[in-house]
Structures are given as structure tokens and as C-alpha cells.
Amino acid sequence: xxxxxxxxxxxxDLGLLHLLAGRHPALELHASTMAHISxxxxxxxxxAQGIRRAILPxxxxxxxxxxxxxxxxxxxxxxxxxxxxxxxxxGLCTFHHVSPDRVWPCEIPYEIAPExxxxxxxxxxxxxxxxxxxxxxxxxxxxxxxAIPLLRRGGIYGLKLVGRGAPTAQKxxxxxxxxxxxxxxxxxxxxxxxxxxxxxxxRARFGADCHPNICYYPELLSDKFD
Numbered sequence: 283x284x285x286x287x288x289x290x291x292x293x294x295d296l297g298l299l300h301l302l303a304g305r306h307p308a309l310e311l312h313a314s315t316m317a318h319i320s321x322x323x324x325x326x327x328x329x330a331q332g333i334r335r336a337i338l339p340x341x342x343x344x345x346x347x348x349x350x351x352x353x354x355x356x357x358x359x360x361x362x363x364x365x366x367x368x369x370x371x372x373g374l375c376t377f378h379h380v381s382p383d384r385v386w387p388c389e390i391p392y393e394i395a396p397e398x399x400x401x402x403x404x405x406x407x408x409x410x411x412x413x414x415x416x417x418x419x420x421x422x423x424x425x426x427x428x429a430i431p432l433l434r435r436g437g438i439y440g441l442k443l444v445g446r447g448a449p450t451a452q453k454x455x456x457x458x459x460x461x462x463x464x465x466x467x468x469x470x471x472x473x474x475x476x477x478x479x480x481x482x483x484x485r486a487r488f489g490a491d492c493h494p495n496i497c498y499y500p501e502l503l504s505d506k507f508d
Contacts, residue, residue, distance in 0.1 A: 284309065294318075294373070296331065303332030310334050315362075318373025320346075322353035329357045336360065337442055341371055343501050344429050348436025358439035364456045366444030367424030367496045369416050391417035412495075419495040423488040426498030427459070427480035431467045459487055477502065
């Protein structure tokens with residue numbers, strides 16, 4: 283691959299990382315979201331192994347991503363923006379995604395049934411309700427357009443659009459949508475105005491309203507964000 287002119291690779295396996303960093307020091311090595319870099323300590327550890335860019339996990343908030351990026355400024359951090367929101371922590375998920383119908387485990391309706399319903403804690407109740415709601419939403423509508431100005435302000439370098447295996451026309455539409463709102467983030471100083479336009483664009487693109495399940499940054503879904 284290096285001989286073909288490839289200048290960077292995305293990976294999570296530490297053994298492979300050590301091998302490539304030693305053999306091909308000119309390669310820019312990116313830590314995949316599967317590396318589960320959820321705090322500055324883990325990013326600092328990967329940086330010491332040769333990582334120069336990292337894709338932060340899908341479940342982190344804008345504030346958490348910004349703090350990680352600020353703590354390890356020598357590594358460029360990327361965040362997810364469109365499509366593919368998942369209820370699970372990807373780096374720790376052991377589900378198999380092998381359905382020929384392309385229906386993934388997080389989309390299959392199932393219930394969490396505690397052995398003693400009388401001892402269900404509030405956090406477990408919340409988890410049960412969220413899981414029950416997930417099959418009613420479409421992870422392909424995942425969106426983080428609202429967060430672009432805040433991600434930029436927080437030091438996030440790149441935006442990741444999920445789309446492996448998707449039709450080319452859909453990929454192009456998502457790229458153009460992302461570019462439109464990158465431009466708007468430069469032009470619109472009022473974040474609430476920007477956010478309303480982003481939510482309208484999501485509705486137009488995916489034919490569905492915003493929902494915490496499919497919002498990459500659900501902390502921004504309050505009626506007014508300050």
C-alpha cells in the first residue's frame with residue numbers, strides 16, 4: 283500500500299500499530315473509533331505508540347471531545363457527523379453484523395426483562411425505555427449538523443461521514459450537505475438560527491424529525507441552547 287502512494291491508515295489493533303509505526307514511519311496512523319478512545323489518557327497512550335489522528339467514539343458529547351482534543355493537541359481529532367448512529371459503545375460491542383438483509387443487532391426489537399421487576403433501579407429503567415425506543419428509529423438518519431460550530435470551536439479537526447457500502451448518490455448528497463453547513467457555520471453567528479436551519483435540513487434529507495436516538499449530540503436538542 284505504501285508503494286501505491288497510500289499516506290495514512292486507520293486502525294485499532296496495537297500489535298499492528300507497533301508493526302506499521304516501525305516499518306513505515308512516514309505513514310500517518312489514525313486510531314479508529316474501534317480503539318475506544320474515550321478520554322485524554324487513552325488518546326495520550328495511543329499518541330505515544332505513533333497515532334497522529336484519532337476518530338473519537340460516537341457516544342461522546344461535544345464537551346467531552348473538546349476536552350480530549352485540548353489535552354492532547356499533538357493529535358488531530360475527528361468526530362462523526364452523518365449516518366450510522368448506534369446505541370452501543372462501538373469499541374466494546376461484540377454483536378456480529380453479518381445479516382444478509384443488512385439489519386444490524388441494534389435495530390432488532392427486543393426487551394430487557396429483569397428477574398426481579400421490583401428491584402429495577404432508575405438507571406436500568408431508563409436503559410430499558412431507551413432500548414425499547416431504538417427499534418422505532420432508523421440509525422441511517424444519524425446526524426450531527428447542529429454541532430459543527432461547537433466542534434470547530436472545541437478543536438475538532440475533521441468530520442466523519444459514515445457510508446461504507448452505501449450507494450454513491452447517497453454519499454454525494456451527504457458530502458454536499460456537510461459542505462453546506464460548514465459554510466453556514468462561517469456565515470451565521472447566531473447559533474440558534476444555525477441550529478434551526480440544521481434541523482430543517484435533517485428533516486428534508488432524511489424525511490424524519492430529529493430524535494435523541496439518531497442525534498450524535500443529543501445535548502443540543504433542548505428548546506434553546508445557550
